[in-house]
Amino acid sequence: MQLHQVSIGKKAKILEFQQRGVFLKLLEMGLLPNITIEVLGKAPLGDPIYISVQETLIALRKSEAQNIVVQIIE
Template sequence: MQITLAQLKRGQHGIIADVSSIHIPLKLLEMGCLPGNLVELVQVAPFSDPMYLNINGTHLAIRKETALHIIIDLPDV
């Protein structure tokens, strides 16, 4: 099942399927936010924004508005 990263719940993880490169800064890609990489939502601030992620071992925080442009595959339950 595909959802946007913004819909991920705390503790859940998925595989990045697609990033819309117009909306995503190069810096984020360079930090590992690339298709095929595993992403886990570690923690959220109040109102789920910003989101604290673990992408393939790199820990970083992004805003929800950016997370909306990242599509992920959820593992089948």
């Protein structure tokens, strides 16, 4: 599942990144494989997506979120 498909309020674990170009930018923001994130909100048209990563709030473009493969944590 891709990050942009995760519902608001759900937690997920990052599994991998699909594009190398986006990968480095996301690493600099603290998005690493096996890190748990929580989707806090989405703008009305789905862009940007607001997530929490280790007590840090991050806004991602939908195009960036489409490159992050995650697994939902129940």
